[in-house]
Amino acid sequence: MKFVFVVLVLCALLWSASFVAVCHGVSEADAASAVANADQTVIGCYQSAANAEQAGANVSALLVTLDDAGLLLSEAHLALLNGSFDSASALAGQCVAMLEGFNGTADGLKSSALQAGFVDFWVNIVGSAVGAVAVLVGGFLVWRFLKGKKSVKAGAV
Amino acid sequence: MDISKYGVPFFVVVAVVSLLVASPALSRVLVLPRTEFFSELWLLGPNGMAENYPYNISSGQNYGLYLGIGNQLGYCAYYVVEVKFRNETQSAPTSFGTLEPSSLPSLFNITAFVADEGTWQIPLTFSFAYGVNQTPLEVEFSSLTLNGAVLSLQGDSSAWNATESRFYGDLVFELWLFNSSTSVFQYHERFVDLQLNMTV
Numbered sequence: 001m002k003f004v005f006v007v008l009v010l011c012a013l014l015w016s017a018s019f020v021a022v023c024h025g026v027s028e029a030d031a032a033s034a035v036a037n038a039d040q041t042v043i044g045c046y047q048s049a050a051n052a053e054q055a056g057a058n059v060s061a062l063l064v065t066l067d068d069a070g071l072l073l074s075e076a077h078l079a080l081l082n083g084s085f086d087s088a089s090a091l092a093g094q095c096v097a098m099l100e101g102f103n104g105t106a107d108g109l110k111s112s113a114l115q116a117g118f119v120d121f122w123v124n125i126v127g128s129a130v131g132a133v134a135v136l137v138g139g140f141l142v143w144r145f146l147k148g149k150k151s152v153k154a155g156a157v
Numbered sequence: 158m159d160i161s162k163y164g165v166p167f168f169v170v171v172a173v174v175s176l177l178v179a180s181p182a183l184s185r186v187l188v189l190p191r192t193e194f195f196s197e198l199w200l201l202g203p204n205g206m207a208e209n210y211p212y213n214i215s216s217g218q219n220y221g222l223y224l225g226i227g228n229q230l231g232y233c234a235y236y237v238v239e240v241k242f243r244n245e246t247q248s249a250p251t252s253f254g255t256l257e258p259s260s261l262p263s264l265f266n267i268t269a270f271v272a273d274e275g276t277w278q279i280p281l282t283f284s285f286a287y288g289v290n291q292t293p294l295e296v297e298f299s300s301l302t303l304n305g306a307v308l309s310l311q312g313d314s315s316a317w318n319a320t321e322s323r324f325y326g327d328l329v330f331e332l333w334l335f336n337s338s339t340s341v342f343q344y345h346e347r348f349v350d351l352q353l354n355m356t357v
Contacts, residue, residue: 042268043335043340046235047337049233049270050233053233053272053273054232059233059272060272060275063233063272063275066235066270067268067269067270067277070268073268074266074268077266078265078308082309124182124185125181125185126182127181128179128180128182129179131179132175132179132182134178135171135174135175135178136171136172136175138171139167139168139174139175143164146160147160147161
């Protein structure tokens with residue numbers, strides 16, 4: 001009787017275990033892949049920020065985000081080195097999540113900067129150069145007009 | 158009225174007004190181009206000054222520093238500072254001739270993104286955990302804690318230097334720069350280090 005009871009309890013325990021979600025640790029290969037993916041994401045975002053800066057955008061806010069993501073990436077590398085694969089994978093995931101939408105923002109800043117640069121070129125460079133020439137030509141024409149008026153006056157006298 | 162005698166002042170005024178109108182364009186054209194492109198790397202003491210650097214180190218004690226980078230490369234740069242720790246006999250980065258990094262593995266990488274003509278600086282807090290071996294007389298390191306990250310120094314030791322009466326330790330920060338065209342980090346030929354006396 002006692003034996004049957006023990007067997008039943010064991011069976012119940014085994015059956016109940018099937019309801020528990022199986023928890024797998026992250027393998028070294030998966031963690032390394034997650035960290036490599038985060039590495040590539042950071043590089044891609046850096047290149048977007050660099051392109052935006054080259055177009056004349058103020059990228060200081062983007063660089064703050066990149067710095068934060070870079071810190072997570074460094075910690076992920078360290079965790080990978082120390083064999084904490086769960087932690088490495090989680091940190092790499094956080095790093096990638098932090099950079100979600102980054103490229104879009106960088107591209108938006110780049111477009112705005114290019115537009116502003118275009119306006120700046122026409123107003124400040126072409127506009128002022130043309131304006132300066134106009135002032136010189138205008139001055140010369142005014143001088144000619146004043147001199148002509150004086151000659152007419154002299155002729156009339 | 159003889160207008161001819163006002164010719165010079167008139168054209169001077171016209172020229173001055175013309176220069177004023179042209180000044181936005183001239184300010185872009187008459188700029189000396191940048192010819193020197195470089196990066197700066199510095200280490201400051203706990204008060205953010207080039208003084209009071211930690212030297213006599215006790216095991217388990219926290220010490221503060223500031224690490225900074227200046228970017229004059231003409232573009233936004235992606236740097237990595239490799240943190241290394243060495244004793245007297247281990248490879249050191251070179252300062253003269255062929256500039257090469259230490260061959261030791263990096264214990265930790267500090268990433269920094271710095272805008273062109275921008276600077277970047279962070280506080281660093283570090284501590285060492287080590288013990289003393291009597292025969293041979295040496296310090297045996299177990300870990301370096303840098304800004305909360307525990308970095309293993311298992312297997313590292315520093316022998317007693319009788320000439321200088323110290324257990325030597327050297328905390329090295331090497332600057333590496335991401336090269337966009339090759340997509341790899343390259344040693345940027347700059348390092349700063351902090352030479353330490355591990356007291357017991």
